[in-house]
Amino acid sequence: MRVTDSMRYLDVRRNLTRIQRENAKAAETASTGLRVTKPSDDPIASAELARLRASLSTASTQRQVAQTAQSDADLAESTLAQATELLGRARELAMQGSNDSLSADDRSALANETRSIRTQLLGLANARGAKGYLFSGSLTSTAAFDSNGLFQGDDVAQSVDVGGSTPTEVSASGAMAFTAAGGRDLFADLDSLANALGADNRAGAAAALDNLDQNQRQITNERSRIGLIANKLESSGNLLSQLDLDLNKRQTGVGAADPFEAYSKMTSLGQSLERAITVSRQMLDGNNAWQR
Amino acid sequence: MAASLTQLLNTARDSLSAQTYGLGVTGQNLANVNTPGYVRREALLETRALGTQTTGSVVANGIRRVTDEFLERRQFESTGLNSAASEHDSRLESLEALFNDVSGTGLGNSLDNLYNSFTQLSANPADPTTRRNVLAAADAFAERSRDTATVIAQSRTDLLKDAQSTTTQINESARAIARLNSQILAAEAQGGDAADLKDQRKQVMLGLASLVDVRTIASGSGIVVQASGTTLVDGVEARQLSIDLDSDGKMRVFAARNDEATPTEVTKFLTGGKLAGIKEARDVDLFETAKKLDEFVFDVATSINQQHQLGFGTDGVDGRDLFDVNTVDAARTVRVSVDVFNRPEAIAASGSATTLPGGSDNAVALSRLSTAPVVFGNSRTAAQSYGDLVGDVGQRKSAAEKMLESREAIAAQLDAMNEAMSGVSLDEEFVNLTKFQRAYEASARVLTTADQLLQELIQRV
Numbered sequence: 001m002r003v004t005d006s007m008r009y010l011d012v013r014r015n016l017t018r019i020q021r022e023n024a025k026a027a028e029t030a031s032t033g034l035r036v037t038k039p040s041d042d043p044i045a046s047a048e049l050a051r052l053r054a055s056l057s058t059a060s061t062q063r064q065v066a067q068t069a070q071s072d073a074d075l076a077e078s079t080l081a082q083a084t085e086l087l088g089r090a091r092e093l094a095m096q097g098s099n100d101s102l103s104a105d106d107r108s109a110l111a112n113e114t115r116s117i118r119t120q121l122l123g124l125a126n127a128r129g130a131k132g133y134l135f136s137g138s139l140t141s142t143a144a145f146d147s148n149g150l151f152q153g154d155d156v157a158q159s160v161d162v163g164g165s166t167p168t169e170v171s172a173s174g175a176m177a178f179t180a181a182g183g184r185d186l187f188a189d190l191d192s193l194a195n196a197l198g199a200d201n202r203a204g205a206a207a208a209l210d211n212l213d214q215n216q217r218q219i220t221n222e223r224s225r226i227g228l229i230a231n232k233l234e235s236s237g238n239l240l241s242q243l244d245l246d247l248n249k250r251q252t253g254v255g256a257a258d259p260f261e262a263y264s265k266m267t268s269l270g271q272s273l274e275r276a277i278t279v280s281r282q283m284l285d286g287n288n289a290w291q292r
Numbered sequence: 293m294a295a296s297l298t299q300l301l302n303t304a305r306d307s308l309s310a311q312t313y314g315l316g317v318t319g320q321n322l323a324n325v326n327t328p329g330y331v332r333r334e335a336l337l338e339t340r341a342l343g344t345q346t347t348g349s350v351v352a353n354g355i356r357r358v359t360d361e362f363l364e365r366r367q368f369e370s371t372g373l374n375s376a377a378s379e380h381d382s383r384l385e386s387l388e389a390l391f392n393d394v395s396g397t398g399l400g401n402s403l404d405n406l407y408n409s410f411t412q413l414s415a416n417p418a419d420p421t422t423r424r425n426v427l428a429a430a431d432a433f434a435e436r437s438r439d440t441a442t443v444i445a446q447s448r449t450d451l452l453k454d455a456q457s458t459t460t461q462i463n464e465s466a467r468a469i470a471r472l473n474s475q476i477l478a479a480e481a482q483g484g485d486a487a488d489l490k491d492q493r494k495q496v497m498l499g500l501a502s503l504v505d506v507r508t509i510a511s512g513s514g515i516v517v518q519a520s521g522t523t524l525v526d527g528v529e530a531r532q533l534s535i536d537l538d539s540d541g542k543m544r545v546f547a548a549r550n551d552e553a554t555p556t557e558v559t560k561f562l563t564g565g566k567l568a569g570i571k572e573a574r575d576v577d578l579f580e581t582a583k584k585l586d587e588f589v590f591d592v593a594t595s596i597n598q599q600h601q602l603g604f605g606t607d608g609v610d611g612r613d614l615f616d617v618n619t620v621d622a623a624r625t626v627r628v629s630v631d632v633f634n635r636p637e638a639i640a641a642s643g644s645a646t647t648l649p650g651g652s653d654n655a656v657a658l659s660r661l662s663t664a665p666v667v668f669g670n671s672r673t674a675a676q677s678y679g680d681l682v683g684d685v686g687q688r689k690s691a692a693e694k695m696l697e698s699r700e701a702i703a704a705q706l707d708a709m710n711e712a713m714s715g716v717s718l719d720e721e722f723v724n725l726t727k728f729q730r731a732y733e734a735s736a737r738v739l740t741t742a743d744q745l746l747q748e749l750i751q752r753v
Contacts, residue, residue, distance in 0.1 A: 007708055038689075039392060039689065050683075058662060065411055069415055140417075141649050141650075171650075290718060
């Protein structure tokens, strides 16, 4: 085949362009650390990466939600713990008040303390968390109890989406803890204790004692229920952290370049380029019949 | 004797003239070594018989363009295919960029953010900031969808304009070829060889080959050029191609025939050249991607709407849509619904009117749509089908790149083969130069010798 000069020039140009293009691509891979920078680099991997990004994003938000719900649940639990303590004190007052040897004045003092405990418990029952009143059920913008101790909330459980097959119920139930829906009405019982003590009614105080026992059991039940919810949210959060790690690992596996391979490819292509330039120079200086 | 010597003089004279002709042809080749499309010339030297004499001389009988018609035809074909692949590949680059979510602001990201906003809503349904976040995420998704679809539609419009200007160029080239055909015929009729005109014609043909697929047939009245399956140039007559759109908005190519009033459609014969690349990109890849995008956005928005309608805003009203979306051009027209626009209290987080504002069950249901198969006939989840879209676009571009690589290689090979046949080699011309120079010197020597002999003879007489 005849070889003409313009063929030689074309060859030189084409080869240099090709090697430079490959060199640039290798440098990009080495510097970004990514094997797949656009969908055409690897279509199947790109589809997988798109799905992984969605999953990572979902898992991250669900983790946040789990943390927020968990802190509300923890708050509800510690509030109920405090309520239990206060109720313990109220029981002591009831026990003292049912003692025969007390005077009317003594009982009156006990009545005042009882009323003060009632006020504190009312404050606890109206505690607020991240999303509103903790014990109002779904009516989170309304205080759970009014000043008369009437329940203003509902008993509908709230759920959040933290992954898994079913949504997680996360709310504390003020109705179950403090009202007759769970057994006895706490504030009504405290009222009757205070009234009995104030009226120097020893028998009334003794009767209130049993009621307060039941109240305490109610609150304790609700406390352990919400404690379990807090634990469940914590382990959901841990699972989501683990899921995040796994997904990240998979993302790296699919889309990242092997750094050693990338670097050595870049080096060897750089050498190829140098060689190509040397050879090209020789070809262009070239031996032809015109040099004499 | 004298007659022989005079004959010798004539022989020398003819030789000088012929060798000079050869030098001229060599000089022309050397001058045009870098001219694109130049086909090297060969001087044709033949022996001239002088009547019935036994000795004659040499005559330069014109030049030969050293070219191979078959190779040329293959070069036209490979140029056309290469050009189509190159156009197709470059048009898909911008399509690919639309679906590249690496920067975190793509359509897929905005959809993730929307589902995440529902998840956050389930945690705190009464919070106005969380609700406004839902509206913002919905708006961002609608906007990204509109932007993506608009870019695709705009690309298709631009491609149609490109196709029209390419067609104009094709028609101009056809006219130029017809003109050159008639000029070549005239020159040959006058006894010339029209080599330069033929070179020019080849260049115009190569240009035309990069615009549309061409096939050439030699005929009595110059060459016949067929493009896209129909005759574009018939000897000295040029015909026209034109473009219009069918009811789906796809391009159609028409060829005007002289005897008929209505042009004929030749779209399915279009196989090469820039025009074919444009058609492939516009009416196959961009068209199908736009349809898939529309279906994706429509299915996602409708599934969200259906769930949203079941829930209640904090104002106790249900039955609202979150998006306004049409069945036609869904991706380009989707918006946040007027029912909820700028009204955070209208976001339906609660499943019942009695559990306000803390009810979160509808928000949970909305959030769970991210893993529900609601797209493409309820067969794929949103994330899966978005991944499918990305993979599909990547596949198209990757296939186009590979096609371009292989066609580029073939075109390069055919260019090299044509160049090997018709290109000027400096070394070869150097030898030719020396060859004609030596022959000229020798003939000059013959002339001198004949002259001396004649003088000798004259002196004697």
